[in-house]
Amino acid sequence: MKEFYKVLIVDDEMLIRQGIINYIEWEQEGYKIIGEASNGEEALELLDSYQPQIMITDIVMPGMDGIELVKRVKEHYPDTEIIVLSSFEDFDYVRQTFQNGVADYILKPKLNTTELIKTLNRVTARQTKSPNIQTSNSSVHGILRKMVDGYQSIRDMDIIQEQFPYDTFLLIEALWSKHHPPNMSKQQISALLKKELKDVIHFDIPIQEHGLLFIANFDADDLPQVRTAIENGSRAAASPSAKWIIGQPFHSIHQLKELYEINQKKLQQYHFYLADRRLLAYDQLPAQDDTQPDFDLNHLIYLFKRKQFQEAFIYLNEHIGILSHQYDRDAFEFKSWLENIIFNIIVLLGNMNYPIKDLEAEKYSYFSDINDAFHIREAIAIFDAFIAKVELLVLPSNVETTSNIQLLLDYIDDHYEQHLTLKTLADHFHFNPSYLSSYFSKHHQEGFSEYLNHVRIKNAMKLLRSTDLSISAISEEVGYSDPSYFTKVFKKVASVSPSTYRRDNK
Numbered sequence: 001m002k003e004f005y006k007v008l009i010v011d012d013e014m015l016i017r018q019g020i021i022n023y024i025e026w027e028q029e030g031y032k033i034i035g036e037a038s039n040g041e042e043a044l045e046l047l048d049s050y051q052p053q054i055m056i057t058d059i060v061m062p063g064m065d066g067i068e069l070v071k072r073v074k075e076h077y078p079d080t081e082i083i084v085l086s087s088f089e090d091f092d093y094v095r096q097t098f099q100n101g102v103a104d105y106i107l108k109p110k111l112n113t114t115e116l117i118k119t120l121n122r123v124t125a126r127q128t129k130s131p132n133i134q135t136s137n138s139s140v141h142g143i144l145r146k147m148v149d150g151y152q153s154i155r156d157m158d159i160i161q162e163q164f165p166y167d168t169f170l171l172i173e174a175l176w177s178k179h180h181p182p183n184m185s186k187q188q189i190s191a192l193l194k195k196e197l198k199d200v201i202h203f204d205i206p207i208q209e210h211g212l213l214f215i216a217n218f219d220a221d222d223l224p225q226v227r228t229a230i231e232n233g234s235r236a237a238a239s240p241s242a243k244w245i246i247g248q249p250f251h252s253i254h255q256l257k258e259l260y261e262i263n264q265k266k267l268q269q270y271h272f273y274l275a276d277r278r279l280l281a282y283d284q285l286p287a288q289d290d291t292q293p294d295f296d297l298n299h300l301i302y303l304f305k306r307k308q309f310q311e312a313f314i315y316l317n318e319h320i321g322i323l324s325h326q327y328d329r330d331a332f333e334f335k336s337w338l339e340n341i342i343f344n345i346i347v348l349l350g351n352m353n354y355p356i357k358d359l360e361a362e363k364y365s366y367f368s369d370i371n372d373a374f375h376i377r378e379a380i381a382i383f384d385a386f387i388a389k390v391e392l393l394v395l396p397s398n399v400e401t402t403s404n405i406q407l408l409l410d411y412i413d414d415h416y417e418q419h420l421t422l423k424t425l426a427d428h429f430h431f432n433p434s435y436l437s438s439y440f441s442k443h444h445q446e447g448f449s450e451y452l453n454h455v456r457i458k459n460a461m462k463l464l465r466s467t468d469l470s471i472s473a474i475s476e477e478v479g480y481s482d483p484s485y486f487t488k489v490f491k492k493v494a495s496v497s498p499s500t501y502r503r504d505n506k
Contacts (some may be wrong), residue, residue: 078151218254
């Protein structure tokens with residue numbers, strides 16, 4: 001007899017419940033609806049009777065809301081995986097449910113057959129048991145996973161404490177995009193790290209579908225050597241699509257869930273925004289921009305209605321530039337904001353009688369791609385692709401669009417040795433200077449001057465490696481009239497002086 005994952009649907013709106021139930025051929029996909037509930041109290045009764053593996057629930061409901069329901073379910077039915085439904089404006093509620101053990105979420109505007117099946121399959125793939133057979137996993141790896149989820153037993157803790165004799169613990173994590181996996185297999189990366197940590201007690205925790213999570217246990221005095229081993233392992237498994245995290249040390253295995261939920265997830269957020277950082281340690285976090293983001297959706301709507309589109313795009317770019325440096329902002333919140341802007345722009349253009357058929361058809365694809373973005377540049381590139389289509393729709397053909405920005409970058413690469421300023425470039429390409437400024441901030445996490453310095457120093461490095469020109473001559477060759485200023489900028493970018501760089505790389 002075929003076994004199915006049992007699913008419970010909870011939403012106070014009957015049409016939503018019926019819509020979900022009728023979205024897909026449930027049994028054909030390996031699932032079975034065991035019931036539906038209109039509020040938290042009804043859901044708990046059904047949970048007690050049927051004990052489903054999966055519950056799909058709304059957040060905002062009368063009586064017992066989704067947040068309280070999630071708490072109760074994870075307390076009494078810890079093996080039940082929970083998927084929450086939310087609107088764009090429900091982000092604060094969603095964040096609370098994740099802190100209580102929610103497995104995944106779906107934005108209601110994205111709720112369709114493909115998204116629902118994909119989310120269900122993602123959640124069930126993480127379950128280590130078969131759909132209808134309860135198993136007890138007493139292995140260390142399984143217990144550590146249960147500890148991260150917060151439902152280990154007293155017997156589990158007795159087993160786990162025997163494994164870790166030292167006073168210091170550290171979480172080590174490797175992450176990668178599911179669309180751009182590293183050039184080594186998960187097993188190969190794991191083997192490399194284990195080789196570096198051979199003198200340290202360590203276990204992997206099977207929690208990451210697209211990544212690895214390890215816990216190491218050692219004497220506090222050995223922390224520098226352990227960090228060096230991790231750095232060596234991350235270098236050996238180098239891949240442009242993989243990111244590594246060294247968590248904050250802690251001193252009791254009982255802190256595992258708290259450290260993972262708070263510190264480790266904070267580091268994951270930083271990694272989302274720091275697209276160019278390969279390895280990030282708890283004590284190497286950059287200072288974030290304290291500018292308070294103050295976005296006014298009504299102002300954007302006003303600009304669109306008055307057909308002041310370029311001003312609207314500049315306003316969006318400036319705000320994205322600010323958000324890009326708010327490293328502790330939840331990545332889900334940033335992505336939801338982009339999706340919300342896409343949603344509102346399409347509605348606005350439709351109300352203004354623009355032909356939005358293509359944008360409407362691609363809307364859910366934009367939502368899905370942004371949601372899956374591994375780091376901020378991926379998310380912004382998808383958003384920019386949408387804005388480029390909007391520009392083609394609303395701007396006259398003689399107005400420059402963001403697609404021409406590559407001409408500007410090519411111009412900098414070809415003329416970096418000349419006297420270049422933001423104003424001269426804006427005049428040359430007929431761009432708005434404010435737009436250019438916000439573009440650099442948004443796409444490069446640096447201003448125009450910093451970008452130009454990086455281009456010049458990159459070319460200076462090439463000359464230092466391949467020629468015998470003096471430092472002063474190279475300084476002038478790449479656009480700096482003052483050799484001492486060139487040396488200062490070079491050290492800031494390359495972390496060594498030009499002469500040291502030449503000695504080490506000639």
